[in-house]
Amino acid sequence: MIKVENLTKRYGGVTAVDGISFHVGKGEIVGFLGPNGAGKSTTMRMLSCYLPPTSGRAEIAGFDVFRNSLKARERIGYMPENVPLYNDMRVFEYLKYRAALKGVRGRRMKERVGDVMDLCALRDVERKLVGNLSKGYRQRVGLADAMVHEPDLLILDEPTIGLDPNQIRQVRELIRNLGRHHTILLSTHILPEVEMTCSRVMIINRGRIEAADAPENLRARLRTAGDVRIEVRAPDLEKAKAALLEVPGVLSAASTEEDGWGVFALGIEAGTDPREAIWNLAVSRRWAVRELSRTRVTLEDVFAEVTHPDE
Numbered sequence: 001m002i003k004v005e006n007l008t009k010r011y012g013g014v015t016a017v018d019g020i021s022f023h024v025g026k027g028e029i030v031g032f033l034g035p036n037g038a039g040k041s042t043t044m045r046m047l048s049c050y051l052p053p054t055s056g057r058a059e060i061a062g063f064d065v066f067r068n069s070l071k072a073r074e075r076i077g078y079m080p081e082n083v084p085l086y087n088d089m090r091v092f093e094y095l096k097y098r099a100a101l102k103g104v105r106g107r108r109m110k111e112r113v114g115d116v117m118d119l120c121a122l123r124d125v126e127r128k129l130v131g132n133l134s135k136g137y138r139q140r141v142g143l144a145d146a147m148v149h150e151p152d153l154l155i156l157d158e159p160t161i162g163l164d165p166n167q168i169r170q171v172r173e174l175i176r177n178l179g180r181h182h183t184i185l186l187s188t189h190i191l192p193e194v195e196m197t198c199s200r201v202m203i204i205n206r207g208r209i210e211a212a213d214a215p216e217n218l219r220a221r222l223r224t225a226g227d228v229r230i231e232v233r234a235p236d237l238e239k240a241k242a243a244l245l246e247v248p249g250v251l252s253a254a255s256t257e258e259d260g261w262g263v264f265a266l267g268i269e270a271g272t273d274p275r276e277a278i279w280n281l282a283v284s285r286r287w288a289v290r291e292l293s294r295t296r297v298t299l300e301d302v303f304a305e306v307t308h309p310d311e
């Protein structure tokens with residue numbers, strides 16, 4: 001559905017996007033992550049035919065986005081990061097106007113505007129002036145606008161920015177449902193959201209794609225596999241720490257003491273789970289144990305490692 005080869009965008013001396021290449025298959029929901037200024041919006045704008053690249057190429061559904069941009073645009077629903085809306089139009093008028101601009105007319109227009117208002121839960125505000133809507137509703141109007149011409153591909157630039165937690169959940173559900181019939185490329189800074197919705201993740205940093213894979217594969221590739229936390233009462237906590245460090249798979253041990261209990265955070269080698277061995281150690285040494293738990297690595301850990309490799 002999306003094919004990008006060596007796409008580059010320079011603004012004066014700044015290289016915002018630096019020769020990136022990737023593919024997105026039909027039906028995928030791909031999360032596009034990266035720190036502020038990494039080049040996400042610039043990439044999305046180029047894919048949506050709003051910005052010409054400095055070099056390289058991109059195809060949407062087989063159409064070159066620059067040479068054949070009208071055809072490509074028909075297939076794309078784009079929600080930009082600052083949704084431009086006409087403040088003095090009513091919601092349903094605005095959506096009709098946007099539908100007409102995209103070539104949706106007559107009965108189909110009425111149907112489509114109705115459908116997207118239902119889908120984005122806009123019926124309650126359909127007669128309100130766009131300028132009087134809350135941020136969350138404006139975002140939903142932007143999403144409805146992106147979908148009104150039934151595009152195969154949705155390119156959503158931070159669709160949940162500024163929404164309250166309930167609305168974030170609703171939009172997340174909506175995106176998941178849309179993913180059944182659409183291909184979606186979405187950028188966001190809310191990483192748990194990506195783990196819940198996306199089948200694949202691309203991490204861009206300083207204009208280059210640093211990682212692209214399923215979230216679980218990205219997590220599996222990290223050097224560590226998260227932490228094991230154990231709290232024990234042992235006669236000598238220093239010796240306990242040394243013994244814990246002997247357990248295969250334990251890479252590091254940070255310890256503190258809380259009212260006589262040793263609290264250990266153990267760094268764990270990827271692909272291992274030493275909890276059983278740790279438990280057996282505790283039993284054999286007759287330590288009392290009040291907690292033994294594992295924290296798995298999250299996409300946030302992956303993001304931190306990929307975008308700040310030196311820290």
Ligand SMILES: Nc1ncnc2c1ncn2[C@@H]1O[C@H](COP(=O)(O)OP(=O)(O)OP(=O)(O)O)[C@@H](O)[C@H]1O
Pocket residue numbers: 011014015016034035036037038039040041042043081
């Ligand atoms: N119109 C412009 N003129 C000059 N530089 C620009 C322009 N638009 C973006 N840039 C620069 O290009 C780089 C990438 O910006 P971009 O908006 O693509 O980042 P982003 O990944 O979307 O970041 P954010 O998470 O903050 O939205 C930044 O260094 C930015 O300052």
Ligand SMILES: [Mg+2]
Pocket residue numbers: 040041042081157
């Ligand atoms: Mg952006």
